[in-house]
Amino acid sequence: AQKVTQAQTEISVVEKEDVTLDCVYETRDTTYYLFWYKQPPSGELVFLIRRNSFDEQNEISGRYSWNFQKSTSSFNFTITASQVVDSAVYFCALSEDYGGATNKLIFGTGTLLAVQP
Amino acid sequence: DAGVIQSPRHEVTEMGQEVTLRCKPISGHNSLFWYRQTMMRGLELLIYFNNNVPIDDSGMPEDRFSAKMPNASFSTLKIQPSEPRDSAVYFCASRLTSPALQFFGPGTRLTVL
Numbered sequence: 001a002q003k004v005t006q007a008q009t010e011i012s013v014v015e016k017e018d019v020t021l022d023c024v025y026e027t028r029d030t031t032y033y034l035f036w037y038k039q040p041p042s043g044e045l046v047f048l049i050r051r052n053s054f055d056e057q058n059e060i061s062g063r064y065s066w067n068f069q070k071s072t073s074s075f076n077f078t079i080t081a082s083q084v085v086d087s088a089v090y091f092c093a094l095s096e097d098y099g100g101a102t103n104k105l106i107f108g109t110g111t112l113l114a115v116q117p
Numbered sequence: 118d119a120g121v122i123q124s125p126r127h128e129v130t131e132m133g134q135e136v137t138l139r140c141k142p143i144s145g146h147n148s149l150f151w152y153r154q155t156m157m158r159g160l161e162l163l164i165y166f167n168n169n170v171p172i173d174d175s176g177m178p179e180d181r182f183s184a185k186m187p188n189a190s191f192s193t194l195k196i197q198p199s200e201p202r203d204s205a206v207y208f209c210a211s212r213l214t215s216p217a218l219q220f221f222g223p224g225t226r227l228t229v230l
Contacts, residue, residue: 045208045221091160104150104173105219107160
């Protein structure tokens with residue numbers, strides 16, 4: 001069965017601190033995708049990154065970076081020098097890919113990040 | 118380009134009333150998903166269409182819920198009769214078949230009194 005675990009329910013940091021959001025997943029498939037979405041207080045779901053199971057390269061995008069480790073089934077997200085605008089709920093999600101068949105997203109429970117000024 | 122469009126953005130209704138949520142996917146996308154977000158259950162898939170055909174409706178909570186996709190540019194999610202426990206944010210998402218990247222609409226916040 002597919003499952004995504006975000007053990008951190010809430011994290012509070014002070015602006016300019018670095019913060020890492022943890023994500024652990026379970027799947028029996030060898031081909032899958034992992035995602036991070038951001039949900040700011042306004043409520044929309046904003047796509048941040050997609051990573052497929054064959055690409056374990058870490059990725060950096062500005063202040064954001066992602067660490068994918070298949071050995072530990074983890075896909076962690078780090079924000080460097082956090083800002084108040086980073087305050088949001090962050091969701092990790094898993095999607096199994098059958099070449100176009102069911103690709104529903106399995107979401108974790110989310111981590112509420114509060115960045116204090 | 119317009120993203121996924123949902124209407125209404127907010128809906129307040131009374132128990133027992135029929136509620137219809139609407140979604141217009143991104144043009145050219147051939148898969149459409151309806152998700153529901155609640156505090157208790159988080160984000161969960163309700164139903165998924167591929168090329169306008171329902172593929173997986175195992176997440177639809179009960180017979181009070183129904184969804185249709187009469188054409189590639191429009192889908193509805195109907196609740197009849199509505200109950201207070203249906204109060205949630207309902208998201209619509211669309212994507213091309215591959216790669217597996219879903220784009221979400223802004224959501225409809227439903228409150229059933």
